[in-house]
Amino acid sequence: MxxxxxxxxxxxxxxxxxxxxxxxxxxxxxxxxxxxxxxxxxxxxxxxxxxSPSFAAPLAAPGDARLQTRYEEFPSPQGYGKVRGYLAQPAAAAGKRPAILVVHENRGLNPHIEDITRRLALEGFVAFAPDALFPLGGYPGDEDQARTLFQKLDQGKTRADFVAAAKWLEALPQANGKLGAVGFCYGGGMANYLATVLPELGAAVPFYGAQPPAAEVPKIRAPLLIHDAGKDERILAGWPAYEAALKASHVPYQHFVYAGAEHGFNNDTTPRYDEAAARLAWTRTVDFFKSKLG
Structure with a gap:
């Protein structure tokens, strides 16, 4: 079939x-x-x-011998108290590497986002994906339950947890001090947010994410690579105001709209996946991080 x-x-x-x-x-x-x-x-x-998603066929297998993967926990004093997430990095020692924070959709750290994290590690990055649902017990293994739990989060504390995660990741001994962020849907909005509060952020890649308030845009220092879906009326409605604010603040950005693609086109676990758009967006993303973070 x-x-x-x-x-x-x-x-x-x-x-x-x-x-x-x-x-x-x-x-x-x-x-x-x-x-x-x-x-x-x-x-x-x-x-x-x-x-609904099917997680049967990840592109980067959890047991890939080229990678080291593990779960990490650390304090988040301004957030929920503790962050837990999934860390992936190349197994072969080759000096310090750029670090990428991976931000999930509105279901927490599911197998697809762990797969994305491993894919970035295979490209030579130290990648870390926090689970926003950890304070509520973590990703429950069921997408409907995860979605319900997500609505119970205190987003102020959750944002603080992602900021703490970015700073923890940046300070890892195997990281070279250069930090990027990529996010999808909810995570795309979080990547946009992080760009407004982390002046040290070296690059941000939001996939079909909500734009930050125009008043916050002048705080952005990171170059942006923005991926949107051509059929995503909800997200595209906010683009003109965001673009105007980016231009007014001289923020370097690239914006790509993938014609015919649906919101969520990068997620290869659902029928909304658009293979051509996803492959192109992924290639652009990896090239962008490598050029901006070294």
Whole structure:
């Protein structure tokens, strides 16, 4: 059976799913509204199952001998008290390396984000992905439960935890002091936020993330590589104001919009994945980090 893609779903179902994923629509409401678009004996619950992630085939295997991976914990005095996350780095010693903070979507540190972290380590970086849900017990292994837990976080404390994670990562003995951040969806918004509060940040790559308030943009010192999806009306609606603020503050940035791609196009565990867009965005991301962080 061939892999499902976004084109296999009615566009209205994709909009409903985006609302469900981002908490604007309950599961019950999704099922009720999606039932109008069921065909071929597939139920609304079946549509939701088809659209939900499958973590069966990571691109960088957890046991890859080229990597060292482990979970780390450390204090976060201004946040929830302690941060826990997944650290990946090349196994072969070759001097100090640039460090990349990886920020997940609004479900916590799931297997897909751990895979992203390993992919960056295979490119030669020290990569670390914190789990925002750690104070609430950590990623629960179920995407629906994770989404529900995420809504219970105190975002002020969560932001402080990510700042603490960035500073911890930057100070690792195997890191060379050059720091980047990449994030997806919620994490894209966090990457934008971190750029406004970390003057030492050397590069930031938000994938389809919410833009920061225009008043905060003058604080950005890091060059930005911004990836957006052509069909992502919600995120693209904020782009003109963000672009104007970036230009006014002379912040170096590149902005790429991937025509025909859906929000979440980089996530290869769901049908919204767009292989061509994801491959191009990933190549651009790795090249950007290597050029800006050395």
């Amino acid at each position: 061939s892999r499902l893609t976004a084109s296999d779903f009615d566009p209205e179902v994709l909009k409903l799913f985006d609302g469900y994923v981002h908490g604007r629509l309950s599961r019950r409401d999704f099922l009720a509204q999606a039932s109008k678009y069921t065909v071929g004996g597939v139920t609304a619950a079946g549509l939701l199952a088809q659209l």
